[in-house]
Amino acid sequence: MRIGDLTTKNSVPCAQCPLRKLARFRSFTPEQLAFVASFKVGELTVERGATFVNEGSNSAHLYTVLDGWAFRYKTLPDGRRQILNYVLPGDFIGLQGSLMNESQHSVEALTPMTLCLFERERIWELYSKVPSLAFDITWLAAREEQMLDDHLLAVGRRTAQERVAFLFLHLFSRAEELGATRGNQLRLPLTQQHVADTLGLSLVHTNKTIRKLAARGMIRWQSGTLSLTNRNGAREMTNFESPPDAVRPFI
Amino acid sequence: MRIGDLTTKNSVPCAQCPLRKLARFRSFTPEQLAFVASFKVGELTVERGATFVNEGSNSAHLYTVLDGWAFRYKTLPDGRRQILNYVLPGDFIGLQGSLMNESQHSVEALTPMTLCLFERERIWELYSKVPSLAFDITWLAAREEQMLDDHLLAVGRRTAQERVAFLFLHLFSRAEELGATRGNQLRLPLTQQHVADTLGLSLVHTNKTIRKLAARGMIRWQSGTLSLTNRNGAREMTNFESPPDAVRPFI
DNA sequence: CGACTTGTTGATGTACATCAAGGTACGTGG
DNA sequence: CCACGTACCTTGATGTACATCAACAAGTCG
Numbered sequence: 324m325r326i327g328d329l330t331t332k333n334s335v336p337c338a339q340c341p342l343r344k345l346a347r348f349r350s351f352t353p354e355q356l357a358f359v360a361s362f363k364v365g366e367l368t369v370e371r372g373a374t375f376v377n378e379g380s381n382s383a384h385l386y387t388v389l390d391g392w393a394f395r396y397k398t399l400p401d402g403r404r405q406i407l408n409y410v411l412p413g414d415f416i417g418l419q420g421s422l423m424n425e426s427q428h429s430v431e432a433l434t435p436m437t438l439c440l441f442e443r444e445r446i447w448e449l450y451s452k453v454p455s456l457a458f459d460i461t462w463l464a465a466r467e468e469q470m471l472d473d474h475l476l477a478v479g480r481r482t483a484q485e486r487v488a489f490l491f492l493h494l495f496s497r498a499e500e501l502g503a504t505r506g507n508q509l510r511l512p513l514t515q516q517h518v519a520d521t522l523g524l525s526l527v528h529t530n531k532t533i534r535k536l537a538a539r540g541m542i543r544w545q546s547g548t549l550s551l552t553n554r555n556g557a558r559e560m561t562n563f564e565s566p567p568d569a570v571r572p573f574i
Numbered sequence: 575m576r577i578g579d580l581t582t583k584n585s586v587p588c589a590q591c592p593l594r595k596l597a598r599f600r601s602f603t604p605e606q607l608a609f610v611a612s613f614k615v616g617e618l619t620v621e622r623g624a625t626f627v628n629e630g631s632n633s634a635h636l637y638t639v640l641d642g643w644a645f646r647y648k649t650l651p652d653g654r655r656q657i658l659n660y661v662l663p664g665d666f667i668g669l670q671g672s673l674m675n676e677s678q679h680s681v682e683a684l685t686p687m688t689l690c691l692f693e694r695e696r697i698w699e700l701y702s703k704v705p706s707l708a709f710d711i712t713w714l715a716a717r718e719e720q721m722l723d724d725h726l727l728a729v730g731r732r733t734a735q736e737r738v739a740f741l742f743l744h745l746f747s748r749a750e751e752l753g754a755t756r757g758n759q760l761r762l763p764l765t766q767q768h769v770a771d772t773l774g775l776s777l778v779h780t781n782k783t784i785r786k787l788a789a790r791g792m793i794r795w796q797s798g799t800l801s802l803t804n805r806n807g808a809r810e811m812t813n814f815e816s817p818p819d820a821v822r823p824f825i
Numbered sequence: 826c827g828a829c830t831t832g833t834t835g836a837t838g839t840a841c842a843t844c845a846a847g848g849t850a851c852g853t854g855g
Numbered sequence: 856c857c858a859c860g861t862a863c864c865t866t867g868a869t870g871t872a873c874a875t876c877a878a879c880a881a882g883t884c885g
Contacts, residue, residue, distance in 0.1 A: 419719065461669075472679055476650070515864070527843075779872085832881080842872085846866085851862085855859100
């Protein structure tokens with residue numbers, strides 16, 4: 324359960340970045356590619372369970388997820404934990420820390436991860452030299468804000484069943500964008516405790532809620548695989564809308 | 575309860591913007607000032623109670639608040655409402671709508687407001703010509719994200735009393751930055767229904783919770799004025815930290 | 826003045842948390 | 856192979872924080 328060393332060898336060249344090949348991500352101009360390639364310091368591998376960004380720490384780095392899942396969270400002194408959002412391949416980590424000098428949340432890996440590490444000091448250079456990438460960063464920040472808005476609505480005003488259905492639809496549609504689903508199935512590297520801490524519920528009540536959704540034929544979640552057995556039904560009960568499929572930037 | 579007409583006369587010239595005079599806001603370079611002044615199309619006045627940004631509408635404009643308070647919110651089809659955040663002078667409105675073409679939330683005025691209106695089409699020009707302003711926009715987006723993180727933690731994991739205390743501390747410290755407080759007092763243009771919809775509570779329970787906090791000597795809230803009669807006590811019970819007083823951009 | 830909004834309080838109901846116990850699967854070391 | 860520990864899931868009993876319902880008081884506005 325640790326954070327690996329910085330790797331520069333074996334590092335994926337940005338020109339061959341596997342994420343770029345996904346339909347959802349827009350392609351780079353030569354100028355953008357050149358900057359990003361020079362911006363990337365190396366790669367970092369993180370073991371499952373490792374917390375690689377710490378609330379209150381100021382040594383904030385700037386990452387992009389090449390592979391693996393993680394979650395952002397905050398805790399209260401007595402241990403209560405709130406998961407804020409999940410971090411999937413193509414997502415940006417550490418913007419807050421880079422702009423405000425100190426991260427107000429932590430990030431923990433749900434699976435083994437590979438991160439692209441960037442020089443935080445050069446972010447200003449990015450803004451002045453490659454405005455199109457600066458624009459992309461803002462786009463990603465606005466998208467994160469939208470997800471938080473939806474999440475807040477769910478936790479504040481939805482019932483337990485609606486919340487769980489909403490979370491599953493949300494994660495499923497994000498994984499789908501990345502080609503990580505098969506039919507109505509998805510490997511979910513979460514425990515019910517994660518779901519509980521995401522939705523503001525207790526562990527036990529989360530369990531009972533999941534069972535109820537399963538009994539209603541909405542979902543099935545066994546041995547790490549989630550099946551949306553009635554995706555439309557779940558959509559209806561939560562008014563879930565997939566995000567508009569705008570072409571999405573990466574970095 | 576309506577949205578006023580666009581005004582260009584009587585408009586405050588950006589060089590004399592009253593917000594700039596506040597210690598908290600950084601000052602403009604001549605270049606920044608020139609761009610912002612040309613970026614500003616005019617001013618808009620909005621009456622109290624008017625919803626001037628609509629969830630799902632695509633005619634998203636780009637505003638900055640010159641004066642007045644508002645709140646961002648989302649609703650479910652059956653009427654449940656979640657207030658996402660409050661919008662105070664110096665805040666940016668409509669970034670999501672400008673980048674994503676469609677706003678996923680609504681904004682309603684809590685008081686009469688004056689907004690500076692910008693040309694949304696020229697935001698790209700801003701990014702390419704004045705990167706320092708682009709950086710500021712990202713800063714504001716990251717700050718909004720931080721507030722949402724805190725809010726989510728409160729709604730998901732705090733008790734009712736902690737939530738109310740947290741909200742009051744939050745609003746008080748934001749108003750304080752703007753010089754809108756007097757001692758431990760603040761004019762709050764909210765009803766208890768707003769507090770309830772912010773914190774994921776019912777109206778009645780919100781009322782009882784406020785009474786309990788008042789009975790404990792933490793706060794007083796009478797005829798529109800909030801007094802933090804024991805700010806340190808409230809801080810302790812919520813672990814509230816004022817944001818680091820970084821110099822803050824405006825636009 | 827009545828109509829309406831906002832705040833307040835008590836009675837009752839329920840969704841959720843907490844507590845307690847046990848079950849299954851999977852690992853480890855002997 | 857078994858004994859043991861641990862992580863995760865499941866279920867029932869009980870407790871409580873919160874929602875809902877109802878009624879009324881006080882202030883505001885036409």
